[in-house]
Amino acid sequence: MNNLGCGVEVRMDSSTGFICGVANANGEERLCKACNDKLRKTWREEDRDRVRRIFVYGTLRKGFGLNPYMNAFKYLGVGKLNGYDMYSNGSYPMIVRGSSEIVGEVYEIKNGINEINILDKIECAYNRTLVRVKLNNALTDAEAYVYKGAVNNLKKIESGNWILRI
Numbered sequence: 260m261n262n263l264g265c266g267v268e269v270r271m272d273s274s275t276g277f278i279c280g281v282a283n284a285n286g287e288e289r290l291c292k293a294c295n296d297k298l299r300k301t302w303r304e305e306d307r308d309r310v311r312r313i314f315v316y317g318t319l320r321k322g323f324g325l326n327p328y329m330n331a332f333k334y335l336g337v338g339k340l341n342g343y344d345m346y347s348n349g350s351y352p353m354i355v356r357g358s359s360e361i362v363g364e365v366y367e368i369k370n371g372i373n374e375i376n377i378l379d380k381i382e383c384a385y386n387r388t389l390v391r392v393k394l395n396n397a398l399t400d401a402e403a404y405v406y407k408g409a410v411n412n413l414k415k416i417e418s419g420n421w422i423l424r425i
Contacts, residue, residue, distance in 0.1 A: 335366060335394060352416060
């Protein structure tokens, strides 16, 4: 367990769960809501020079309409996020916890508090969540926008890659 998690077991449903701050067999590490909220508050209050990363998987990616908002950040490469499923409403994607692999891009954020606040407003239907992303064959901490709503009637994107959705 790292210093981010509290070690409490969190049940997502009757058959799955995780321990806050402990990596599972796939190397995925998740935080409970309380620890995730604490981390987000800490990041807002900490030194603005702190380097952070963000994982984007849909319309913020290169070649899509909202990518210009990413110009304030440094592109690091293609990343993969395990343990989530991607869905589409026809216009944009959303991810929720699941069992698939999501393909996206990782960006470095430095001195980007204002830009992050803009992204938070654009992505208001999502929670910015700490995740572990595979980047250049190594796991790294990043934040991703995880959908807050239900996906019951939405189309699942089996590839986990918004570019390959058709």
